[in-house]
Amino acid sequence: MTALVTLEHVRFTYSGASRPALDGVSLTIAPGEVLAVAGATGAGASTLLLVATGYAPRVVGGTLTGVRAITARRCGVVFSRPWTQLTGLCSTVREEVAFGAASYGLPPGEVADAAARAMAALGIARLADRDPARLSGGELQRVVVAATLAMGPDMLALDDPAAELDPEAADALYAVLPDIAGAGTGVLLATPDLDRAARVATRVVRLEHGRVVADGTPPRGLEETTVAVIARAAGCPAPYPTDVAALRARVAR
């Protein structure tokens, strides 16, 4: 399948920074995959999202070298703090979710359909008549994802989207990602939460100091989940199991 984004030897440096935030990154993002980008703070995961979606350097400035081909028609981006992404103009969730799609000038019927489908996909149809300003953080983040989906992106990038959510809301948000990818959208997920990423990722890229140090299909790339770390410390021979079921299977009774 044709890649949505192709990066070859991409180096990106923020204005005024002494070192590049991405340093020689090569990867592709394909339709239908949930690509988790993991790494410590400052490793470059957020920057990779901005570069892959075209926001860097176009919006945030900086210098990019290497090859970047974005063939995705539309890239949606969701950040950690949902209240920063509200329009501030809509008094109901339905209007909020429809706002971006409407701004493309689509016929009202199509906009309403897209919004309804997006709300259903995120499980927030029951919130349609609520005031976005009065929702919980978890509800609000699902509204933001729905509004982004309603615009019909073929790539959806999420930057630690559960950072502000309680565990139930975080689980619910992560759980919809495979369905979104299943509909053909490429999902790019930057997250420090490998335990949650392990449940949804079809591929994991690990970054260190702006470089890709691992890129593979799980369990590859998940060597630092809590279970894997415990297994290693307890003397389990490599490869380390990355979830509880795999760990159990490795114990000789």
Next chain:
Amino acid sequence: MSGCAVRVDGVRFAYGAAEALRGVSLAIDAGEQVALVGPNGAGKTTLTRLLVALRRPASGRVTVGDWDVATRRPDEMARRVGYAFQHADQQLFARSVREDVAFGPRRLGRSTAGVEAVLEELGLAAVAGLHPYDVPPPARKLVALAGILAMEPGVLVLDEPTAGLDGAQRDRVVAAVRRRAAAGVTVIAVSHDLAFVAEAGDRVVAMREGRIVQDRPARELMYDREALTTLGLKPPATVEVSDALGLRGRPVRAEEVVEAMRGIRWRRETSE
């Protein structure tokens, strides 16, 4: 500084018509490490804001040590209670990380001799000369925490201290909290992160809709799946491992789980 007891008696609080606390009573001994858990909107953050006089209860009483919080201003409370906000940007303003961390002790008329040690402890020594907004947001959170620790408060209130942090940063926060706890400081942490609670909390107080619905030793609650489910929580991965392998002694911290796994015989990976 040694810890202070915290008492909350029959406290109610509302934001306009929305009741955030509907009669909350809680007694925390000096030196306890208490985690406040519960869904968004349960009243956890509101409760902690009453402890530092940032909010005043509509009724009921809050005391920290021998101080009645009703008679104290927020700046006085800062001498006893260090409060790290969920969003660090709410409390950073100096021109460098080092100055920001030194501001608190200086403001309290105390020595800034401990500032370098705290910077080192939280892994900030290398960025101490930078402007706080030139370090990434998660590191900013550690800067705010360092500023609080430098004041050496008897009570430490942490609002979602691990949100957005990576593994190494989390480990530093856990170690810092354990060190303060060992020194007798009272720690109250609002957290959605049960893995953090397992590593750094002894007692869990769960809230829902402005009320306390559970108040139990962390070790007990983490193994009570039904109670956790009611609270919308899942056991941390350490407890999942322990349950799956039938480990003894209810280990909750990673090192306890590893210890309890001693003697396990491992199968080699056969299929890849």
